[in-house]
Amino acid sequence: MNTRSLVLAGALAALLAAGARAADGLPDTSKMNVLLIDIEDCNAGVWGCYGNEICKTPNLDRFAAGAVRFESAYCQAFCCNPTRTSFLTGLRPPSTRVLSNGDVMNKHLPAGVLTLPEMLKSQGFYTADIGKLFHTVDYAERQMATFDRIELYDKPAGWKGPGPILTFPPVARARAANPPPPKSKGKEFATWRRKQSDRYGDSGIPAEQDGDYRKAQVASALLKEFAKSKKQFFLAVAQSRPHTPLIAPKKYIEMYDPAKIPEPPAPLASLKKFPYMKRATGGNPDIFTQQQPTPQQVREAIAAYYACVSFVDDNVGMILDTLAQEGLDKNTIVIFLGDHGFHLGDHQFWSKYSMLEATRRVVFIVRVPGAPANGQACREFVEFVDIVPTLADLLKFDAKNALEGTSFAPLLVNAARPWKRAVFMTDGNGDNVVRTRQYSYLEFKSGKADVPTALYDLQRDPWETVNVADDPAYAAARKELAELLHGGWKAALPK
Numbered sequence: 001m002n003t004r005s006l007v008l009a010g011a012l013a014a015l016l017a018a019g020a021r022a023a024d025g026l027p028d029t030s031k032m033n034v035l036l037i038d039i040e041d042c043n044a045g046v047w048g049c050y051g052n053e054i055c056k057t058p059n060l061d062r063f064a065a066g067a068v069r070f071e072s073a074y075c076q077a078f079c080c081n082p083t084r085t086s087f088l089t090g091l092r093p094p095s096t097r098v099l100s101n102g103d104v105m106n107k108h109l110p111a112g113v114l115t116l117p118e119m120l121k122s123q124g125f126y127t128a129d130i131g132k133l134f135h136t137v138d139y140a141e142r143q144m145a146t147f148d149r150i151e152l153y154d155k156p157a158g159w160k161g162p163g164p165i166l167t168f169p170p171v172a173r174a175r176a177a178n179p180p181p182p183k184s185k186g187k188e189f190a191t192w193r194r195k196q197s198d199r200y201g202d203s204g205i206p207a208e209q210d211g212d213y214r215k216a217q218v219a220s221a222l223l224k225e226f227a228k229s230k231k232q233f234f235l236a237v238a239q240s241r242p243h244t245p246l247i248a249p250k251k252y253i254e255m256y257d258p259a260k261i262p263e264p265p266a267p268l269a270s271l272k273k274f275p276y277m278k279r280a281t282g283g284n285p286d287i288f289t290q291q292q293p294t295p296q297q298v299r300e301a302i303a304a305y306y307a308c309v310s311f312v313d314d315n316v317g318m319i320l321d322t323l324a325q326e327g328l329d330k331n332t333i334v335i336f337l338g339d340h341g342f343h344l345g346d347h348q349f350w351s352k353y354s355m356l357e358a359t360r361r362v363v364f365i366v367r368v369p370g371a372p373a374n375g376q377a378c379r380e381f382v383e384f385v386d387i388v389p390t391l392a393d394l395l396k397f398d399a400k401n402a403l404e405g406t407s408f409a410p411l412l413v414n415a416a417r418p419w420k421r422a423v424f425m426t427d428g429n430g431d432n433v434v435r436t437r438q439y440s441y442l443e444f445k446s447g448k449a450d451v452p453t454a455l456y457d458l459q460r461d462p463w464e465t466v467n468v469a470d471d472p473a474y475a476a477a478r479k480e481l482a483e484l485l486h487g488g489w490k491a492a493l494p495k
C-alpha cells in the first residue's frame with residue numbers, strides 16, 4: 001500500500017469510527033484524558049446531590065449538575081482492597097482472588113491480568129497517582145511501577161520517577177489529641193491504632209497543613225503541567241476522608257451542630273431475624289471500637305463525618321476548578337467515586353463490612369465532555385466492575401482482561417434506558433448478595449452471620465430491618481432471588 005492509499009485507508013477508518021460514535025450519540029472520546037477522584041469509606045447518602053439536606057457539598061453538587069450522577073451504583077466488595085482491585089481490573093472478586101484487605105494483590109491476581117493504569121500506560125497515556133489508589137503499595141508494587149509520577153504516596157521498590165512537584169513544610173502534630181505511634185508493633189500499637197480510629201472532631205491543624213488539602217494542591221499543580229505538555233493523561237487523586245478518624249479542620253467541624261443531627265434509622269429494636277446481630281451489638285472495627293456510642297456521641301460522630309465530607313468537597317472543588325481554568329474540562333473524562341459505603345449508625349453499625357445497602361451503594365458521578373445525558377441522574381443499576389469496560393469503550397482500547405462488567409456508555413447518552421436487572425456483591429468467602437429493584441437477598445456460607453439467609457423487601461423496608469426469608473408470603477420471591485444469585489451476574493445483563 002502506498003502513502004496515499006494509507007492516508008485514504010486511515011481517513012476511511014476514522015470516518016467509520018466517527019460514524020459509529022455518532023450513532024452511539026457520543027462525541028469522539030478516544031483522545032480524552034482521564035481524571036479519577038477516589039475517596040474512602042463514603043456513605044452515598046451524605047451528598048447534597050444525593051438528597052442530603054444537612055451536609056453541605058456545593059462543589060460536588062455543581063459538578064453533578066453537569067455530569068451523569070448514578071443514583072443506583074454498587075461496589076463489588078465491602079472493603080478497600082477487594083473493591084479497588086475489582087474496579088481497577090474490571091473483574092469480580094472471585095476472579096481477582098483478592099478477597100480481603102490482607103490479600104496481596106501481586107500474588108493473587110491471575111497471570112496476565114492488568115490494572116487500569118497498566119492498560120492506559122500501554123496505550124501511551126502519561127500516568128500519575130496522588131495518594132492511595134491501590135490498597136497499599138506493598139500489595140500492588142508491579143501496578144504502581146507503571147506510574148510516570150507518584151505524589152504523596154509511598155513509591156514501589158525501584159521506582160525512578162521525578163521528585164515532588166510541590167514541597168510542603170512538615171506538619172506540627174496536635175500532640176495532646178494525636179500522640180505519635182509507639183515504637184513496638186504489639187498490643188501497645190493495636191491500642192494506639194484503635195484510639196486513633198476512635199477519634200472524631202477538630203483535627204487541630206488548619207486545612208492548608210492537611211494531607212487531603214495538599215493532595216488537591218498537588219493535583220492542581222500537575223493539571224497545570226499537563227495543560228502545557230498536552231500529553232494524554234490518566235490522573236488518579238485520592239482523599240483519605242471520610243475514612244476514620246473522623247477529624248477535620250475546625251472550620252468544617254464548626255459547620256455542623258450535633259443537636260440538629262437526627263437519629264440514625266434502623267434502630268436495634270426494629271431488626272427482625274437480622275443476620276448481623278452480634279456485630280450490631282458489639283464493637284465496630286472503624287469507630288466506637290470499644291463500646292457502642294451514647295446518643296450524644298452518635299450525633300457528634302455524624303456531624304464530624306459531615307465535616308469530613310465538606311472538607312473533601314472543598315478539595316475536590318479546587319481540583320475541578322483548576323481543570324476548568326486550564327481548559328482541560330473539555331477533553332477530560334472525570335470519574336468521582338467512593339470506594340465502598342459506610343454505616344453511620346443505622347443498624348447500630350459504624351463501619352463497612354456488611355452486605356447491606358449502606359455498604360454496597362456508592363457515590364458515583366461521571367462526566368464525559370459532550371455526553372447527552374450530562375446533567376441527569378441515572379436510576380439504572382451500574383456496578384464498579386463496569387468502569388474498566390466503559391473506559392475501554394470510550395478510549396477505544398482492548399482491556400485484554402476477560403472483563404466481567406459492561407460498558408455503561410449507552411447510559412451516558414440516554415440515562416433512562418433500561419439496563420441491568422440486578423447488582424452483585426461478594427465477600428469472596430461464599431457470602432453473596434444480589435439486589436434487584438424490589439429486593440435484596442443475602443446468603444452466608446462463611447458462618448459469620450447469625451442467620452444464613454436474609455431477604456428484604458426494599459419497597460416496604462428500604463433500611464433492611466425485617467428479614468422475610470422464611471415468610472411464606474415471600475416464598476416465590478425467595479426462590480426467584482436465589483436463582484438469580486446462583487445464576488450470577490451474566491443473568492442480569494441489559495438486553
Ligand SMILES: [Ca+2]
Binds near residue numbers: 079
Ligand atoms: Ca475504603
